[in-house]
Amino acid sequence: MTLNMKNSITILLTLISFLLLISCASQKERADKFLRNNPLYLAEKCALNFPPTTKYIPGKTITDTIIKKEPGIEVPCPEFKDELGNIQKPTAKCPDQKIVELISHRTDTIYLENTANLMRLTGENALLVIDKQKLEEKVKKQKKDIIALLVIIGLLGLGLYLKIR
Structure with a gap:
């Protein structure tokens, strides 16, 4: 094989790899693009999978009593x-x-x-709970590391103090 032919094959393989990488999109990106272009499809699927629930809560009957006093009228009697x-x-x-x-x-x-x-909020809440647990573990580890470093610094300071004396 000649050098020119090897370069051509390398360029061709690079070009094919580049095209494959550009044309590939993640499944989520493709789904997002499809749903943005077809909002009615999304609405239909949401309505089928997540129908709104209706709850009827009867109220209490409130009775108000209004008492009015009307003055008596004067009625004419027969003349005499x-x-x-x-x-x-x-x-x-x-x-x-x-x-x-x-x-x-x-x-x-x-x-x-x-x-x-x-459902969306429940999923977000679950992710936040997991993130919170990870952060709490990280803080716990960092606290232990800080205590260990303070102990080392204290020992080094004590050693330096004893060496100087």
């Missing part, structure tokens, strides 16, 4: 002539009226839970 011959127009006062009005109302609650968002 008195002893002097004057015509009298008497009236009779009716008793005050007590009006009782009952008002009842109830407020019910319908709770609509977004299960897709709940």
